[in-house]
Amino acid sequence: MPEAEVADVLVIGAGASGSVLTARLAEAGVSVTCLEQGGWVSASEFPGEDPAFDAIQLARWAMNPNTRKRPADYPINTAEADIWPLMFNGVGGGTVHYAAMWPRLVPSDFRVRTLDGVADDWPISYEDLEPFYERVQERWGVSGMAGDPAYPPMPEYPMPALPIGLIGQRAAAGMNRLGWHWWPHPNAIASRAHGRLAPCERRGVCQTGCIAGAKSSTDITYWPDAIRDGARLITGARVREITVNQTGRATGAIYIDRDGAEHHARGRTVVMATNGVGTPRLLLLSRSTHHPDGLANSSGLVGRRLMLHPMVAVAGTYEDDLESWRGPGGTPLIGLEFYETDRSRGFVRGAKWDLYPVAGTLPHFQLLHGKPLKERFGASAHERMARMMGRTFLWEAQIDDLPQVTNRVELDPTLTDSDGIPAPRVLYRVHEDARRNMAFQLDRMREAHEAAGAIETNEWHWMPEVGWHTLGTARCGNDPTDSVVDGYGRSHDVSNLFVIDGSVFVTGSAMNPTSTIAAFALRTAEHILATRRDS
DSSP states (O other), rough: OOOSEEEEEEEEOOSEEEEEHHHHHHHHHHHHOESSSSOOOOOGOTTTTOOOOHHTTTTTSSHHHHHHHHHOOOOOOEEEESSSSSOSSSSGGGGGSSSSOOHHHHHHHGGGHHSSSSSOOOOOOOHHHHHHHHHHHHHHHHHHOOOTTSOOOOOOBBBOOOOHHHHHHHHHHHHHHTTHHHHHHHOOOOOOOTBBBOOOOOOOBBBBTTTTSOOOOOOHHTTHHHHTOOOOOSSSOOEEEEOOOTSSOEEEEEEEETTOOOOEEEEEEEEEEEEHHHHHHHHOOOOOOOOTTTOOOSSSSSSSSBOOOOOEEEEEOOOOOOTTSOOSSSSSSEHHHHHHOOGGSSSSSSSEEEEEEOOSHHHHHHOOOOOOHHHHHHHHHHHHHHHTTTTEEEEEEEEOOOTTTTEEEEEEEEETTTTTTHHHEEOOOOOHHHHHHHHHHHHHHHHHHHTOOOOOEEEEEESEEEEEEOOOOOOOSSOOOSSBBBBSBBBEEEEEEEESSSGGGOOOOOSSSSHHHHHHHHHHHHHHHHHHOOO
């Protein structure tokens, strides 16, 4: 499509939300252009078969863009952040790099103000998203087991749950002794052949891409269909600004290609799908006479109420070989015993527990971070490694991160990306309520390991490099003075501008957000189609 033409919908970002919305609109015959600053990543680049994959993961495949420094990445100033945002720029976005965990939010997550007197309720409910949860999980190829008592009744997943393995059996036995909740975790990983997805080989290296093609990333599951249906995907397109007309309505986006040339892509509707850091960055960059504080920012909340899910973990080492390197990695088990509020614990809300395998040598060495120096080097370290390898797994607690207006994304006054565009600066401090939550969960996870027969435990009290989930920086709501978009992601200020990524979250919950982001994006796509027909 020549630049002079105008797409019905211009989407910024080809990750989880942008893929879902683009594919649905293209399927319905809407003309869609999507701008993605990264490119396609070939499975041949994934290091899962390389004996040094864990070292490669810490450098070339690092989740932190400040470490990875691929041409498509932009720097983030995290000097004043307790947790560092993690992301991946490319076709498929973070789904190329994620662990493919696929839990839904629970109904209480949408009603935190009503139930617990903190934060705010969402303008939509679990029931509003439920049909869209069910639709996206079929396309994503989710493996799981229905019947989890922590959720309302739901139909069976498209595929059976992945095996929980020896670590799952051992962990579940410990949870049973304590009378605590556990359930096989749903994962967007094929347990058998499904569409373009191959069966999982359980390598346990999901976060460095999937060489088997079993993990559902949207470059596999959505983009081939979207392009077949007429969507136009422009890669290597770094967006600098959302443009507006004389009345303040969005008209398109200015982007810079990898040769340094500037272009203007035009759209009658513009949709932001660039994650909870990239979206506020771009909205704040898009100042104009009509929007002097940034696009869609009359509330002053663009970039505010950032949530990043603090995490803590306890590793347990056992006597017998548990093949604890086997995947998914990802998680085979979920624990929600301490998810809902119990004020006797000294904080509100709770945490989601995930069981993690430990694959590779370097992760085992990382588990020794708190040990005396003599135990981390030389013969003593080798002896300890021999005891731990294949016998060690993690319980990890993902903390419900309640929104704080002081946690935010701003434009950095000096730092820029390689095209000279101001980079984001993240200011984020873990709230005292979350710290009490973390301490409580650490004690309980140690109990769970001990009940399962661990001979040794090691605690990770603090993990800064865990900001996979960037949420809340363009929150949805009914009140234009206290939210950025409505329950469909439509801007209160700019009627033809939508936000559909994790920025719209009102509360962070303690769940991995991808299934909710995908369901929200599909619901928005259907809303755009319905309102087009009605207009």
